[in-house]
Amino acid sequence: MKAKTFHENIFTLQQGKKRFLATRNLSPGLEVYGERLVQVEQTEYRVWEPKRSKLAAMLLKKLPSPFTNTSKVLYLGSATGTTVSHVSDIVQQGVVYAVEFSPRTMRDMLPICEERPNIIPLLADASKPGSYANVVEPVDVVFQDVAQPDQASIALSNVQHFLKPGGYLLMSIKARSVDSTAKPDTVFKQQLKTLLEQDNSKLELVKKQKLAPLHIDHLGVVARKTE
Amino acid sequence: MNVKTWFADIEINEDGNVAECSPCTQDVQQLAERLLVFQTDPQQIPPAGFDPVQNAIECGFAAGETEYYSLLQQTCIAATRLKIKNSYSPDLRIIHAVEALDDIDEAANLLAERLGIWYGEHFPEAGMLTENLAKFVAENGLRQDLPQDSQFHETARSSVGMEMDAEDGTIIKAFAADLTSLYERRHVIEAYIHKNMEQLAPNLEEVAGANLGARLISMAGGLQSLSRMPSSTIQVMGANQALFKHLRGKATSPKHGIIFNHPLIKNSHPKIRGKMARALASSLSIASRVDAFSGQLNPAIKEKLDRKVRSIREGNK
Numbered sequence: 001m002k003a004k005t006f007h008e009n010i011f012t013l014q015q016g017k018k019r020f021l022a023t024r025n026l027s028p029g030l031e032v033y034g035e036r037l038v039q040v041e042q043t044e045y046r047v048w049e050p051k052r053s054k055l056a057a058m059l060l061k062k063l064p065s066p067f068t069n070t071s072k073v074l075y076l077g078s079a080t081g082t083t084v085s086h087v088s089d090i091v092q093q094g095v096v097y098a099v100e101f102s103p104r105t106m107r108d109m110l111p112i113c114e115e116r117p118n119i120i121p122l123l124a125d126a127s128k129p130g131s132y133a134n135v136v137e138p139v140d141v142v143f144q145d146v147a148q149p150d151q152a153s154i155a156l157s158n159v160q161h162f163l164k165p166g167g168y169l170l171m172s173i174k175a176r177s178v179d180s181t182a183k184p185d186t187v188f189k190q191q192l193k194t195l196l197e198q199d200n201s202k203l204e205l206v207k208k209q210k211l212a213p214l215h216i217d218h219l220g221v222v223a224r225k226t227e
Numbered sequence: 228m229n230v231k232t233w234f235a236d237i238e239i240n241e242d243g244n245v246a247e248c249s250p251c252t253q254d255v256q257q258l259a260e261r262l263l264v265f266q267t268d269p270q271q272i273p274p275a276g277f278d279p280v281q282n283a284i285e286c287g288f289a290a291g292e293t294e295y296y297s298l299l300q301q302t303c304i305a306a307t308r309l310k311i312k313n314s315y316s317p318d319l320r321i322i323h324a325v326e327a328l329d330d331i332d333e334a335a336n337l338l339a340e341r342l343g344i345w346y347g348e349h350f351p352e353a354g355m356l357t358e359n360l361a362k363f364v365a366e367n368g369l370r371q372d373l374p375q376d377s378q379f380h381e382t383a384r385s386s387v388g389m390e391m392d393a394e395d396g397t398i399i400k401a402f403a404a405d406l407t408s409l410y411e412r413r414h415v416i417e418a419y420i421h422k423n424m425e426q427l428a429p430n431l432e433e434v435a436g437a438n439l440g441a442r443l444i445s446m447a448g449g450l451q452s453l454s455r456m457p458s459s460t461i462q463v464m465g466a467n468q469a470l471f472k473h474l475r476g477k478a479t480s481p482k483h484g485i486i487f488n489h490p491l492i493k494n495s496h497p498k499i500r501g502k503m504a505r506a507l508a509s510s511l512s513i514a515s516r517v518d519a520f521s522g523q524l525n526p527a528i529k530e531k532l533d534r535k536v537r538s539i540r541e542g543n544k
Contacts, residue, residue: 095296103314106307113304120300123266123307130269134232135262135303137279161275181474 003040007065009090013038013045021048021056023089027115032085046089050214053083054145054172058220061209066168066222070094072139074162076126076154077101077146081109081119087143088116097136099126127154129161136162143170147177152194156201163225169203175217184217195223202226230273233262233302234288237273250288253298259305266306317427318450324420325441331413338406346399348389352382358410364403369396429524430514434507434532439488443511446485454512454519461515462486462508486511491536499543506535 002014006021013020022038022045029044031037036047050056059065067073067087071094078084078098088096098113099122100106106123113119124132126146142163144155151173159169173191175184188208196203203223211218228239238247251258273279280295289295339357346353346360350370355363367373369391370383377383391399420441424432428450431440446464447453453461463470465484472478483492483504492503510532517525 103311107311110304110307110311113300117297117300120296120303121307122303123310128269130272131266133269133272134230134265135279135299138276164276180471 001038001040003043003045007059008068009092010059010065010067011045013040013047021050021060022046023048023086024092026089026092026118030115032112032115033080033082035082046086048086053086054211054215054218054220055083055087055143055170057211057214057218058170058172058209058222060214061211061220063170063207063209063220063222066141066170067091068094068140071141072137073097073141073143074136074139074158075099076142076144076158078109078121079145080105081112083145084109084119085112085116088119091118094118094140095120095137097122097132097139099124099132101125126158129158133161138162138164140164140167141170142167145172145174147174149178151178152191156195156198156203159203159225160200165225165227167225168206169221169223169225171221171223172211172215173219173221175219184219188219191219192221195221228274229271230277231265231271232273232279232282233258233265233299234279234283235286237282237286245282245285248282248286250283250286253288255298255301255305258298258302259309262302262306263309266310316449316451318444321420321423321427321441322445322449324416324423325438325445328413328416328420331409331416335406335409335413338402338409342399342403342406346403349391349395349399350383350386350388352386352388353379358407361403361406361410364400365407368400369393372396427522428515428518429522430517430528431511433524433526433529434510434514435486435489439486442485442488443515450515450519454515456512456515458505458509458512461512462504496543499539502539503536506532506539510535 003011004014006012009024011022013022025037025044025046031046035049038045038047048056050060067090069092071091073087073091073094073096075084075087075096075098078100081098084096084098095118097120098109100109103123106121109121113121122132122135127148127150139162142155142159146154148154155169155171163169173188175187178187178191195201196205202225204226206222206224208219208221211220230237230239235248235250237245240246251261280292283289283295284291289298339361342361342364343356346364353360353363370386370388373380373383421437424437424440428440428444435443443461444450444453447456463481463484466481469478469481473480482501486504486507487493489507491507492500495503510528514528517528
């Protein structure tokens with residue numbers, strides 16, 4: 001098997017005709033959620049399943065990756081930490097602030113945080129950035145994957161408080177969570193409008209891409225903070 | 228400006244520099260408790276763009292970035308642990324109990340059906356079902372083992388059923404005993420729900436009955452969230468398919484969801500079920516609110532519902 005660099009610290013593994021997305025394991029020997037561990041030339045990689053991770057799907061759908069080895073990341077909606085663990089692999093020298101609202105899923109994520117020194121768990125409500133503002137530092141990337149009807153405004157308020165100028169917002173808009181009866185395209189338009197067209201938004205769209213068929217009715221969005 | 232971070236209270240000048248800083252000690256438990264206070268009651272939030280890492284190092288709280296992040300992680304993990312531990316509400320016990328009840332029902336029905344077919348092969352004349360049959364088989368076993376004074380003694384001797392030997396008898400008797408114990412467990416859990424509902428949600432228990440009340444709490448995900456629901460949601464909760472079909476514009480709106488199981492609706496004429504459902508749902512939502520926020524039994528809720536029910540019935544005559 002061969003490993004190729006896909007983006008900084010994100011790799012693709014080639015096995016015959018099959019190609020997998022993978023990250024370098026920050027805690028070698030340990031898997032997080034039952035994913036495959038692959039050894040290539042003394043480095044251990046963790047296979048990253050795009051059907052289970054919106055972020056992996058976004059990268060495979062050719063959205064740019066803003067992550068570097070030392071990025072500081074604010075991750076909203078970390079759930080049980082499967083994608084967070086890959087982000088923690090990517091920003092090996094950086095920090096991931098993982099915000100999750102549900103105590104039940106946070107309970108499953110805590111063991112992962114204990115294995116990985118760069119994940120900071122925050123059991124808090126992403127729609128109230130003030131409740132974790134005394135912990136989180138200015139970040140390079142805000143990633144958001146929450147199932148809330150006011151997704152875009154939650155993202156915006158976090159971007160305004162925490163994202164450095166020139167930093168990137170990555171989000172996956174879940175049409176079905178915003179409005180289960182409206183047409184997905186209408187929802188995407190309306191959410192993007194909230195995100196980009198408000199006076200104080202300071203965000204410019206870099207790229208957007210639907211995540212079907214990996215994730216149905218999801219839109220991946222990358223935006224940059226201008227000032 | 229005075230700001231509070233997880234590691235210190237900091238006084239910032241008008242030009243943005245630190246004027247004064249009093250760092251906390253590096254005690255993770257204390258820091259975690261401090262953090263939780265801010266999370267529940269955000270105040271003196273640092274302004275956007277404030278860099279806690281540099282400040283912590285300048286302040287003398289941490290020697291360098293490595294130490295800062297290590298302490299931050301330990302503190303956040305400790306705080307999260309505390310918060311998770313305090314997040315369990317007492318209604319969780321009822322939710323699990325009522326869900327266990329559903330699981331038992333499902334399993335018991337399956338096993339009872341099997342026993343009915345199996346034992347029916349051997350002694351079709353017994354003519355019993357479910358719980359009675361299970362008890363009967365668990366006590367007596369095969370038809371040739373019935374005692375002389377049993378009312379089935381004669382029918383058993385002339386039965387047209389299949390012959391079974393002692394080995395079959397042992398197995399089927401044990402199977403029936405398992406089923407019986409499942410039914411017994413069901414009664415115990417039911418009593419448990421009843422008792423707990425009286426304590427936790429007395430008004431809901433009075434209006435809905437223990438079982439339906441517990442089911443409503445379970446579907447809403449807790450008494451708190453049930454109390455925050457509008458009564459129209461309570462009215463159609465459990466009729467999801469019909470509701471979404473309606474919202475897509477392809478059907479009329481559902482009149483009742485899980486609350487259909489309430490005798491007021493179930494035993495009413497179909498013509499007035501819609502009215503009943505509305506009246507019941509509004510009483511239920513008020514009852515759940517009283518339960519969630521005061522917890523005292525208020526008989527006026529049930530009385531008001533009774534009056535409303537009478538007027539609906541009279542109006543229909």
